[in-house]
Amino acid sequence: MKDADLAIVGAGPAGMAAAAEAASLGLGVTVIDDNARAGGQYFRQPPAGFRHTGAMFLDKDRARGSVLAAALRHPAVAHWQDAVVWDMPEPGVLAVAAGEGSGRVRAKAILVATGAQDRPVPFPGWTLPGVVSAGGLQNLLKGQRVVPGRRAVVVGNGPLLLLIGANLVRAGVEVAAVVEAAPIWNRILPALASLARAPDMLALAIRYRAVLARAGVPVLAGWTVTGAKGDEAVTGCRVAPIDTQGRLDRARERSFDCDLLVAGFGLMPSLELPRLIGAELAYDRRRGGWTVKRDADFQCSVPNVHVAGDGAGIGGAEMALLEGRIAARAVARKLGKQVPADDDLRRAWAKRDAFRRGLEAIYAPPASFLDLMTEDTVVCRCEDVTVGDIAKRRSELAGSVTQVKATTRLSMGRCQGRNCLVTLAAMVAKDTGVDMATIPLPRPRPPLRPIPIGDLAFEDIPPPDIPADPHLPRKQRA
Amino acid sequence: MSRIDEGLERGTAFAFTLDGQKVEAYPGETIAAALLASGVRALRRTAKRQQPRSLYCGMGICWECLVTVDGAPSQRACMTEAKPGMRVETQKGVGR
Numbered sequence: 001m002k003d004a005d006l007a008i009v010g011a012g013p014a015g016m017a018a019a020a021e022a023a024s025l026g027l028g029v030t031v032i033d034d035n036a037r038a039g040g041q042y043f044r045q046p047p048a049g050f051r052h053t054g055a056m057f058l059d060k061d062r063a064r065g066s067v068l069a070a071a072l073r074h075p076a077v078a079h080w081q082d083a084v085v086w087d088m089p090e091p092g093v094l095a096v097a098a099g100e101g102s103g104r105v106r107a108k109a110i111l112v113a114t115g116a117q118d119r120p121v122p123f124p125g126w127t128l129p130g131v132v133s134a135g136g137l138q139n140l141l142k143g144q145r146v147v148p149g150r151r152a153v154v155v156g157n158g159p160l161l162l163l164i165g166a167n168l169v170r171a172g173v174e175v176a177a178v179v180e181a182a183p184i185w186n187r188i189l190p191a192l193a194s195l196a197r198a199p200d201m202l203a204l205a206i207r208y209r210a211v212l213a214r215a216g217v218p219v220l221a222g223w224t225v226t227g228a229k230g231d232e233a234v235t236g237c238r239v240a241p242i243d244t245q246g247r248l249d250r251a252r253e254r255s256f257d258c259d260l261l262v263a264g265f266g267l268m269p270s271l272e273l274p275r276l277i278g279a280e281l282a283y284d285r286r287r288g289g290w291t292v293k294r295d296a297d298f299q300c301s302v303p304n305v306h307v308a309g310d311g312a313g314i315g316g317a318e319m320a321l322l323e324g325r326i327a328a329r330a331v332a333r334k335l336g337k338q339v340p341a342d343d344d345l346r347r348a349w350a351k352r353d354a355f356r357r358g359l360e361a362i363y364a365p366p367a368s369f370l371d372l373m374t375e376d377t378v379v380c381r382c383e384d385v386t387v388g389d390i391a392k393r394r395s396e397l398a399g400s401v402t403q404v405k406a407t408t409r410l411s412m413g414r415c416q417g418r419n420c421l422v423t424l425a426a427m428v429a430k431d432t433g434v435d436m437a438t439i440p441l442p443r444p445r446p447p448l449r450p451i452p453i454g455d456l457a458f459e460d461i462p463p464p465d466i467p468a469d470p471h472l473p474r475k476q477r478a
Numbered sequence: 479m480s481r482i483d484e485g486l487e488r489g490t491a492f493a494f495t496l497d498g499q500k501v502e503a504y505p506g507e508t509i510a511a512a513l514l515a516s517g518v519r520a521l522r523r524t525a526k527r528q529q530p531r532s533l534y535c536g537m538g539i540c541w542e543c544l545v546t547v548d549g550a551p552s553q554r555a556c557m558t559e560a561k562p563g564m565r566v567e568t569q570k571g572v573g574r
């Protein structure tokens with residue numbers, strides 16, 4: 001068992017910023033991260049074997065990321081790499097699977113900074129090879145410097161699409177179209193005041209738009225993908241406009257050829273750990289759906305557990321950096337350290353928050369993406385459960401996510417529901433005419449991720465107290 | 479299906495195999511990155527409907543990119559580093 005003042009789960013923007021802040025305030029910190037290198041998705045670093053010879057477009061934030069990652073080498077910080085937190089067996093204790101390095105850490109406070117994942121939005125053909133999530137594509141580009149196609153279409157909903165389109169163009173890929181569901185051009189004007197609160201971000205968006213315009217890439221706003229084509233891999237896609245009532249106008253469908261279809265329908269917080277420990281949640285569609293309820297110091301309803309960054313509610317990397325620092329300071333303060341006032345950090349946070357609200361107003365989805373699904377669309381990728389499989393069980397649904405789970409095996413596969421539970425919850429909500437916010441998600445159970453059973457053998461915990469077998473002869477019981 | 483070379487140098491290329499066929503990779507690359515860079519599409523087939531699947535989330539959470547590595551089934555190609563001489567097999571169902 002290791003000991004720490006603060007245990008941080010996740011080495012992305014929030015986790016790294018918190019580690020640096022906490023260490024500088026005199027706390028002993030343990031950072032647990034499931035990647036080989038620190039950075040998370042936003043500051044993803046290429047493997048150590050790659051040597052940088054000059055800066056190019058994918059290196060925009062690399063210098064900043066390296067400075068943050070360097071903070072994890074502070075003598076007061078222990079960085080546990082390739083390590084998966086799979087349980088909190090008792091308050092303040094985290095169980096960590098990391099091969100031979102598996103074990104537990106006991107901390108006075110815990111900061112959950114587990115980031116976000118792409119919102120899964122099933123549409124016909126979305127399981128075909130060549131259909132890649134927005135986050136996955138960014139990782140391949142930034143982390144591996146690989147482009148998985150020659151001709152791409154970028155579809156979905158949210159500010160990432162313009163960035164991805166621009167990145168693909170700059171990586172030499174032919175981008176046939178960027179297809180954004182929200183009618184963003186009509187919505188920019190009313191949101192301009194909020195957007196201007198973060199001029200740096202606004203300038204970036206304009207730059208991405210310019211890269212696309214120069215390459216002659218059409219940006220279809222108010223359109224959505226309706227299906228991917230192909231048998232063994234994606235060969236094209238269909239897109240259709242969304243009318244003002246939020247209906248798909250399939251009569252005006254168009255199609256594009258492509259061997260890469262990037263699908264990004266926004267992000268949602270990775271809530272497995274908060275859900276496991278029973279943290280109170282709140283439904284906030286604008287921040288990614290289910291979010292963690294927190295106080296002003298980003299502490300959740302479980303005492304001494306803070307949650308910062310996209311893993312609490314979607315706000316982006318800049319907000320995550322600030323939240324990590326504020327949360328680390330709150331912990332340091334509680335542990336009796338001298339801590340400066342947070343006013344400047346909180347003011348910066350408020351600006352980012354205003355920008356976020358502006359973005360959300362522009363990108364609010366104009367339609368229910370459930371309308372994209374057809375009878376044989378796969379909802380649960382792991383267990384191959386389709387809309388039709390679920391519909392067959394409709395009579396026994398009774399509005400319960402748990403019942404569908406039990407009868408179809410949906411969400412019982414390896415990903416443990418990360419890519420299907422929100423779809424099922426939305427289906428149940430629609431079917432029974434209730435609000436998403438009232439649908440309880442089943443509580444995850446440890447292990448939070450599939451882990452090799454052998455890892456448990458390396459845990460440095462004392463053997464449990466097993467009472468002597470009363471059936472043994474008395475002298476053998478000892 | 480290509481590597482971006484601008485702004486960095488990769489180490490010395492090595493080979494591993496996919497279903498017996500040679501694939502080139504560079505130190506630090508994941509199995510998935512090396513395979514996608516050389517034009518491979520499907521990484522596995524599902525148990526129930528035998529559908530082709532490949533990298534989707536790219537960050538270790540969807541388990542769609544499962545391959546068998548040196549006989550060990552269900553390894554995530556997007557999280558596993560390619561090594562010289564590795565024997566990678568596309569996976570059918572649960573891989574056993």
Ligand code: FES
Nearest residue numbers: 534536540541556
């Ligand atoms: S692509 Fe999702 S786990 Fe590898």
